[in-house]
Amino acid sequence: MNVEKVTGSLIAALLLAAIGASGALAQADQDKQLYEAAKKEGQVSWYSGILTQQICDEVGQAFTAKYPGIQVSAIKTTSQVAFQRLLQDLKAGAVQSDVFTSTDIGHLIYLKSKGELVHFVPPAEKGMVKALQNVDPDGDFHTSWVGLAALLYNTKKVSAAEAPKDWPDLTDPKWKDQIAFGSPNYSGMVGVWTVAMEDRYGWDYFKKLNQLDPLIGRSIDDAVTVLNSGEREVAMGNPASALRSAAKGNPIAVNYPTSGTLMVISPSAVIKGSKHPNAAKLFMEFLADKEYSQILAKNLEQPLRADVPPPAGAKSLADIKLFAPTPQQIVKQLPPNKEKWRDTFGM
Amino acid sequence: MSLAPAPQMPGLPAPAARRRGIGRARLDPASLVWIGAAAILAFLVLAPVLRLTAASFQSADTGGFTVANYLSAYASERRLVALGTSLLYAVAVTAVAIGFAVPIAWAIARTDMPLKGVIRATILGAFITPPYLGAIGWILLAGPNAGWINLAWMRLTGAQAGIVNVYTFGGLVFVTALYAFPYVFVFTTDALDRVSTEMEEAANILGARPLRTIFRITLPLVLPAILGGAIVVFLDTVALFGTPAIIALPARINIATLQLWQFFEFPVRAEEAAAYAVPLIAVTVAMFALQRLILGRKGYVALTGKGGGRQLVQLGALRWAALAFCLLICAFSVFLPFAALAQAAFSKAWGLGFSLGNLTLDNFRYLFAEASNRQTILNTFSYAAGTACLSVGLALIVAYVVSRRLVRGGAILTALCMVPLVIPGIVLAIGFYAVYAPPPLALYGTAAILILGYSTRFLPIAYVNCLAGLRALNPEMEEAVRILGGSQLRAVGSVVVPLLKKGLVGSWLLVFIPATRELSTAIFLVTAKTRVVSTMILDLSENGNFELLAALGFFLLGVTVLIVLAGYRLLGRDFMLRRS
Numbered sequence: 001m002n003v004e005k006v007t008g009s010l011i012a013a014l015l016l017a018a019i020g021a022s023g024a025l026a027q028a029d030q031d032k033q034l035y036e037a038a039k040k041e042g043q044v045s046w047y048s049g050i051l052t053q054q055i056c057d058e059v060g061q062a063f064t065a066k067y068p069g070i071q072v073s074a075i076k077t078t079s080q081v082a083f084q085r086l087l088q089d090l091k092a093g094a095v096q097s098d099v100f101t102s103t104d105i106g107h108l109i110y111l112k113s114k115g116e117l118v119h120f121v122p123p124a125e126k127g128m129v130k131a132l133q134n135v136d137p138d139g140d141f142h143t144s145w146v147g148l149a150a151l152l153y154n155t156k157k158v159s160a161a162e163a164p165k166d167w168p169d170l171t172d173p174k175w176k177d178q179i180a181f182g183s184p185n186y187s188g189m190v191g192v193w194t195v196a197m198e199d200r201y202g203w204d205y206f207k208k209l210n211q212l213d214p215l216i217g218r219s220i221d222d223a224v225t226v227l228n229s230g231e232r233e234v235a236m237g238n239p240a241s242a243l244r245s246a247a248k249g250n251p252i253a254v255n256y257p258t259s260g261t262l263m264v265i266s267p268s269a270v271i272k273g274s275k276h277p278n279a280a281k282l283f284m285e286f287l288a289d290k291e292y293s294q295i296l297a298k299n300l301e302q303p304l305r306a307d308v309p310p311p312a313g314a315k316s317l318a319d320i321k322l323f324a325p326t327p328q329q330i331v332k333q334l335p336p337n338k339e340k341w342r343d344t345f346g347m
Numbered sequence: 348m349s350l351a352p353a354p355q356m357p358g359l360p361a362p363a364a365r366r367r368g369i370g371r372a373r374l375d376p377a378s379l380v381w382i383g384a385a386a387i388l389a390f391l392v393l394a395p396v397l398r399l400t401a402a403s404f405q406s407a408d409t410g411g412f413t414v415a416n417y418l419s420a421y422a423s424e425r426r427l428v429a430l431g432t433s434l435l436y437a438v439a440v441t442a443v444a445i446g447f448a449v450p451i452a453w454a455i456a457r458t459d460m461p462l463k464g465v466i467r468a469t470i471l472g473a474f475i476t477p478p479y480l481g482a483i484g485w486i487l488l489a490g491p492n493a494g495w496i497n498l499a500w501m502r503l504t505g506a507q508a509g510i511v512n513v514y515t516f517g518g519l520v521f522v523t524a525l526y527a528f529p530y531v532f533v534f535t536t537d538a539l540d541r542v543s544t545e546m547e548e549a550a551n552i553l554g555a556r557p558l559r560t561i562f563r564i565t566l567p568l569v570l571p572a573i574l575g576g577a578i579v580v581f582l583d584t585v586a587l588f589g590t591p592a593i594i595a596l597p598a599r600i601n602i603a604t605l606q607l608w609q610f611f612e613f614p615v616r617a618e619e620a621a622a623y624a625v626p627l628i629a630v631t632v633a634m635f636a637l638q639r640l641i642l643g644r645k646g647y648v649a650l651t652g653k654g655g656g657r658q659l660v661q662l663g664a665l666r667w668a669a670l671a672f673c674l675l676i677c678a679f680s681v682f683l684p685f686a687a688l689a690q691a692a693f694s695k696a697w698g699l700g701f702s703l704g705n706l707t708l709d710n711f712r713y714l715f716a717e718a719s720n721r722q723t724i725l726n727t728f729s730y731a732a733g734t735a736c737l738s739v740g741l742a743l744i745v746a747y748v749v750s751r752r753l754v755r756g757g758a759i760l761t762a763l764c765m766v767p768l769v770i771p772g773i774v775l776a777i778g779f780y781a782v783y784a785p786p787p788l789a790l791y792g793t794a795a796i797l798i799l800g801y802s803t804r805f806l807p808i809a810y811v812n813c814l815a816g817l818r819a820l821n822p823e824m825e826e827a828v829r830i831l832g833g834s835q836l837r838a839v840g841s842v843v844v845p846l847l848k849k850g851l852v853g854s855w856l857l858v859f860i861p862a863t864r865e866l867s868t869a870i871f872l873v874t875a876k877t878r879v880v881s882t883m884i885l886d887l888s889e890n891g892n893f894e895l896l897a898a899l900g901f902f903l904l905g906v907t908v909l910i911v912l913a914g915y916r917l918l919g920r921d922f923m924l925r926r927s
Contacts, residue, residue, distance in 0.1 A: 045874070053886055057719060073719075073876060076886060081870075084611050088777070088871070094784050094791045096874050177492070183596070185609060215514075215597045225893055228696070230493035231486070249696035249705070342425065346599045 027123055034285070035067055037278035043071040044279035047086055047097040049079030049104075049188055050145040050266050052221075052241075055299050062295055063286050070279050078219045079103045079188030079266075086271070090116060093273075098280035099287075101144050101268040104188030106331045108141040108267050117141060118270040120281045124288035128304050129317070132265065135327075141269035144287045146302040146317065149193050149220065149262035152237045154227045156251040164234055166258045167197065171208040179214035180232040183347075184338050186218040192264045193220075193236065194337045195325045200259075206344050216345060227252050243300045243314050256315065260323035380836070381753065384744040385760065391741075391803045392763050395778030396770070402781070403621035416622035426606050426623065433603035434630070436520060437584040443524035444580045447676050448531035449566070449573060454669045456539035457547075457565065458660045466673045468908075473680040474529035475907040477864035477881060478522075479589030480900040483888060484684025485522045486593070487691075489513035495687060514598035523590050525680040527583060530808075530857075531576035534815065537853055538572035539565070541819055544657045557660060571818060575811045578634050582807070585627060586771040588867035589885065603627070604771050604867070617777060624774045685901075692897035710898035719878070727880040728906070730794060731862035734801040735809075735855045741802070742809035743851065747839060750817040751825070764810040767803045772867030776800055780871060792874040800868050805858045812857055816850035817843070852914055863907055 038044075044063075048056050053076040060072030077085075079102040089096045102108060111117050121139040132143040151170065153163040164170050170179060184191035197205050215232050217223065223235035224242055228250045239254040239261075246252050268287060270280040286292055293303035300314040310316025325333075406413040421427060454460045455467060473481075488495050489511045497509025512518055546568070550560045566573070591602045603623075610620035662669060694705040714720050745764055749757040767775060779800045784791030790799070824846075825838040833841070844851065866881040873882050880903055887896040 052892065053883075054713075054892070057717060073874075075874070075878070085871070088611075088780055089791075094789065096792050216599070217597055218592065225888070228893070229487060229490065231490040232492065245696070346425075347596060347601065347605070 031123070031285075034278055034282055038067065038276070038282040039069040041276040041279045042069065043073065044099060044276050044283045045097045045274075046072060046074040046099045046283065047082045047101070048074050048076045049082045049102040050076075050147065051299075051301070052076060055295070055301075058299075059287075059292060059295055062291050063283060066286065066291060067282060070282070072283070078186040079107065080186050080191075083107045086111075090271075090273075095271055095273045095275070097271055098274040098276045099268055099283050100271055101266060102188055103145070103147055103264055103266040104191055104330070104334065105135070105265060105267055105327045106334050107188070108136070108269055109327060109331050111269065111271075112136070112138075112140045116272050118272050118274075118277060118280070120270055120284055122281075122285040122288040124285050124290075127290070127307060128288055129306050132304055135265055135267055141267040142284065142288060143265050143304060144268040145266040145296075146304065147189050147220075147264040147266055148239050148302070148320070148322075149189060149196075149236060149264065150239045151255040151257055152223060152227055152235045152239070152242045153253055153255065154230055154233050154251055155253045157230060157233045160253070163253070163255050165255055168201065168205075170234065170236065171205065171212070173212065175234055176212045178233040179209065179212055180217065180223045180226040180235040181214060181237070182217050182220040182222050184334070184341055187220045188266070189220040189238065189264050190236075191334045191337065192325060192330055193262055194341065195330055195333045196262050196323070198333065198337065199325060199329065203340060203344075206341070210344050216347065224250075224252065240299070240301045240311075240314065247300070247313065256320050258321075260321045263317075263322040263324040265324065378753075381744055381748045384741055384748070387741055388745065388760070388763055391799060391806070392767055394782045395775060395803070396766060398781050399621045399624065399770070399774065399778045402618045403625055405618050407616060407618050416616075416618045417625075420610075420619045420623040425601060426603075429601040429603045429606040430623075430626065432601050433585050436516075436523075436600075436602065437581045439516075439520040440524045440527055440584045441577050441581045443520060444528035444531050445573065445577055447524060447528040448576070449535055450669075451673050451676065452532050452535035452539060453561065453565065454673060456536050457544070458662050458666065458669065460662060460666045460669045460673070462670060462674075466670075466677060469677040469681050470529050470532055471911060472685075472904065472908065473526055473677070474533070475860045475863070475904055475911070476526055476681070476684075477589065477866070477884065477900070477903070478526040478587070479593050479866065479881075479888070480688070480864075480884060480896075481526050481680070481684050482522050482590045482593045483893075483896070484687045485513050485518075485525075487687035488683055489518060495683075513594060516598070516600055519590070519594050519598060519600060521679075522594060523584055523587065525676075526590075527580045528676075528680075530579050530583070531573060533853065533857060534572040534576035534579075534812070535569055537812075537850060538569035538815065538819070541816075541850075542568050547660075548658060572815050575815050579808055579811060581634065582630075585630065586867065588771065588773060588870075589881075592885075593888070604773065607771055607773055611773070611777070617781075620774060620777070624770060627770065685904075688897040688900055691893050692901050694894060696894070710894045711902070713895060714898055714902060720883075722876070723878045723880060723883050724902070726794070726877055727863050727903070728910075730797050730801065730877075730879065731859050733794075733798045734805060734862045735859040737798065738802040738806045738809045738858050739813070739851065739854045742806055742813045742854070746810055746813035746817050747843065750814055751822060753835075761810075761814075765807045767806055772804055772865065772869075773871060775804060776868045776871035779803075791872075792877065794877050797869065797872050797877055797879075800872050801862050801865060804865065804868050805862060808861070809854050809858050812850065812854040813847075816847050816854075820846060852917075856911055856914060860907060860911070863903065 046056065046060070051059075053074070056074035056076045060074050063072050064070060075082075082100065083102060083104070086097060086100055100107075100111070108117070117140045119138070119140050122142060125133055125142055128143065132146065135141065135143050151164050151167075164172070164175070182190040184194050194206070215226055217226065220238050221241045223237035224245050226232045227235050227237075227242075228245060230251075239256070242252050242254050268284060270277060270284060274280055288304070290305060290308060293305045293308040297303045297308055297311045300311045302317050303310065310318075403416055404412055404414065406415065451466065451470070455463050486494070489497065491497060491509050491512040491514065494509060494511070494513065496511055500506060500510045501508075513522065546564050547560050550564050551557075555563070586604060588604045588608070591600075591605055595602045596605060607620055607623060610616045610623065690701065692710055693707065695707045695709070696705065714724075742764065745760050748754055749761055754760075770778070779796060780791065783796055783799065790796035820843065824842050828838040828842055829835070864881050866885060869879050869882050870885070873879060880899060884896055884899055887893075887899070
């Protein structure tokens, strides 16, 4: 009896292994097929609302190095601008981008509801950090970037002791004429920040900020520019951009708010009707894979995979207290917040 | 210039040619040319404009006729205020630009002020500077807390607060005017260069004081040019996007183009945007009518077949005051902001200020190391050149047809040529999208749509300039050619174009230079392969990559200066200077 059991389990194990191996072989086959098809297309066009133009170019070059024969042309703009362009393309029936990445998850939800996305689940997604997987239950869009929003300050003008430690500190009257941040009318990340702040402190938070005459730019990264020049002393901004700037020698530092740093999941998807669907899918696979996360870590951004070490010189996600509004909250509250913002700040 | 001897005809003109009078334009090859030009004009200007106007009455949901777009576009107080502010902004900038440009133009064209070459070159530098680049430089100079001027003031006087703030309406107007006044300057000096000083000398002989001569004779003679430049500045300012995005937005000044941008945010309300943009078109028509009213029916012919010369006004000690004024404007426009930008372009981290350890050439190196950057730079200049050729060619033909009254619909052609100037570049780009991107033309993503878009955008500048040049050219010389048996085309080719050569090159440059820095049209029409420097600068400014932005700005300036200098070299010297 024992022998039969053992044999039975052995056979079962062998069968499972065989299935697993054939599964892996099938996967490798699929990958190869995808690569061949993508190679025939020769290029992929990427509307990116994340990172910087230089980093996006770096990603494109790494993609071509891994999959020779396929060029990447990336255009980085703020997310609202990228979305505008995409919608205009769709309206004209002349889709120009193959892959779309935005910091406003509401964009992807909208596109999905209009049937403009191609369903594709990158096999490499399995290796991503659990929390970042399945951001869309149907698998139509996938996380490509984790943006963070924290408090930044100019180290030449503000000592570490005086610097704001938490979100409400920004409304302290001592920061009058000294605050900077972006605008939700351009930046997806700033939009999500308004949803998060309204949730925690009510819209009064922004009315208080308005009393302090902040300098309002466009992108969330405008704050880094303003702090660098010393024009303003404190800001809400992206810690990764700030740390990159500080690494170049600029007088800027980051305070991760004590009650939680805002985490903005920024997904990508393949656009239906694009000219290079296979190359697009391959690119999505690349964004879920190791090389991309390594580029992120090198640039002090958060890698998406557990097998890539966190950036040296920046905190890893595990060490930061995080919070994030749900996609439903973002879809519901971001659009009206843009009007409220204009009513409060005048622009 | 002495009248050239009558051209020797190689024999009698053919009888058929002799029978072709000025009235019988039907079978003339000249009429084919202008019909072709009118067709291209319709393609470039009418199609997007009609599509926009149609869209303004179209319901976004049903596609049917509705006036709801106008109602909702103007229902908001914020948007009405924005429209009013834009007009105020444009008027203020025009006034300041005239205040800068006309005295400098007079000083250069009519007096013995020293260092004219330097001033001209610097104003050229101001002209080719993208206004948003200058705006960024001025933020460094006049930011209320960290601007160089304010820091210097606080250090010198011990004051707690700075003295200037760029984030105000006054700051916005000042910075915009600094990069708009070259238009008025170029138009005015072109006109002054073409007008001989005989009449001023006559006034002097008759005992008029210099100031009286300036205001009663010189300025009125070049009034069409000044007004032409002023109108260009006005309409350009109304449609400006880059500088408002950088200064007005943080200053929380509501400007119409920024409001228009909001219509294209999700959810896109292109139809409402079209409705919002329509009054701006009405403004052009009003502007044009105003120009006609002011100029009336006075004759402005100053370039005739008779000889003339120019004598410079001796200013004496006053020339140093004149020079000081010119240099001050040049400092505001070029020297100061570029010093601020230079500090950034050559530093590793511009927040660190001046220090030897901070100096680097890496920013320039990155510009050329990346293949996509090189492509972007090449794109910018080739598209600008194509645009200049297309729009000047088209403008010259239409301007000739209108100024010589060859057809009856002259006013319509003029209006067509002027309309694009008042449509904000953003809206024009959307119009182009709507008409030319879909099949069968399918131009979206190509260089062609960019060149066409730019050409339409700059057609008014080329047209105004060509028209001003042709207005000063008395038709008697072309009539002389016709009487002697030459065709209309021959008249244009042998007489008009050579006489206007300098003006035409000026027109070409007047289109080429803004085309290299054009942003609002490009922002909607570029794709990854057809990217241009202006959008790259905007993207870099969003990313806070200020060092690279400044390096790119310098590079753009340097190359454009070289191209312009080559152009002036090729054209030879001024033929109006009296040699005695």
